[in-house]
Amino acid sequence: MVQIVIIGLGSGGFAAYLAIRRTKPDAFITIIDKRSYDMFSPCGMPYAIEGIVNLDKLSFSLPGDKQTTKLLLHEVVSINPVEKIVKANNLKKGEILSISYDSLIIAHGAEPFIPPIKGAKENLGNGVYVLHDIEDARTISDRAGNAKKVLVIGAGPIGLEIAVALRTKRLEVMVVEMLSFAMPRALDRDMAKLVEQSLKENGIKLVFEKSVESIIGTPVSSVSVGGKAIETDMVILASGVRASFEITKNAGIEHGKWGIKTNDGMETNIKGIYAVGDCIETVSLINHRPVMMQLSSAAYRQGMVAGTNAAGGYDIYEGALGTFVTVIGILEVAATGFNEFFAEAAGYQTISGKAHGKNKPEYYPGAKDITVKLICDAKTGKVLGGQALGDGAGAIINVISLGIRCGIDVFSLARTEMAYCPMAGENYNVLNKAADFAVRKLEKGR
């Protein structure tokens, strides 16, 4: 009987497990995770800190069966691709266990990046925190209960979600970002301004183009930012995640600049070994160049592909767009594809179409502002990316994501028929409007 081992029970590992069961119901599956508890949803943690959801509700049990072995509190320490054996350390007993496999799926994710700031590593857990697992969320919540001030390092979606959560808990919140605007990987400066405005209205202080040089005191009492001491009771590091590649490199698995390399079947250079999620580098669906895409939705889809193929089926993952949505305070923020910076860095000359509108007619109660921006290739009109802010932003971005996947240009997007009724939309949809503006700019340039 086929033996499939999965390292890591996160988004990628879970999806792989379900796909294996669907493809080969009688396969033996061993899932190894170093955590002490079963599945959980990291994406819900900021909302648990905010008090919107119960932290205990974020974890749930993997639907088990006779053919599945779940080894929690086991940390994989080596992979031997010749003998097809994985070694795992039983963290409770300190014993090493050898587990054989026919196919292996590496889904071990990545760990929070600790920036080289004086005092960051030393104070981790004692005034300096990361948000990676349930224990972190609990610690941050507890500490926030008797803190007055918090400083968040990093203005990406996760940093901002945490900032809003702690502001809701009535802490004084400051966010420090090295780059010059919020969510710089996903948004353009003009769109980020609206996010920043919403954060400021919420009472969150934002500091751009500055780095935290040191974290002072044990327990933490202040930080030095641009040579200025700023008092704080806690520091949250939200500077991204990095995978550790020691195990996979020792096993001879090929890596690119960003992570483990795979083909479109999620298989590594070693036959029968697959890799998915935050530990891999994938390709951009737009220009097929390597990218890092650390999103749960990408990990899940890759896990489905790896699980299907590892169990003898066939599926492919063609690449990622980075389609995401978040809600920062009351502002829904979503984006897909390239922003202007990344489009130009990829060699495109771009034009954009940006439109403001309402998610319902002005006269309808509860009509809210919505802003949509499309980025397209100035030569062909091909849509390269989209950004949306306001109620319904995620739904609009999903349409753009589908369009990019199908190679749509702004001419077709402008003509795309959108549903309308006063309760649920505008007659002249803001996405059509943004596409029309881009079309006009393109036609002017011809």
Ligand SMILES: Cc1cc2nc3c(=O)[nH]c(=O)nc-3n(C[C@H](O)[C@H](O)[C@H](O)COP(=O)(O)OP(=O)(O)OC[C@H]3O[C@@H](n4cnc5c(N)ncnc54)[C@H](O)[C@@H]3O)c2cc1C
């Ligand atoms: C606060 C927060 C909010 C987020 N919000 C969103 C969101 O809204 N939308 C979105 O798309 N993404 C979001 N993400 C990102 C998303 O959670 C990750 O991209 C996703 O979890 C990656 O899945 P994965 O399977 O690669 O890794 P993970 O889900 O991290 O799972 C990896 C697992 O491997 C285990 N492991 C690691 N090393 C070993 C080892 N040596 N041996 C055994 N087990 C090991 C770990 O314990 C872990 O359980 C968020 C992340 C965080 C932290």
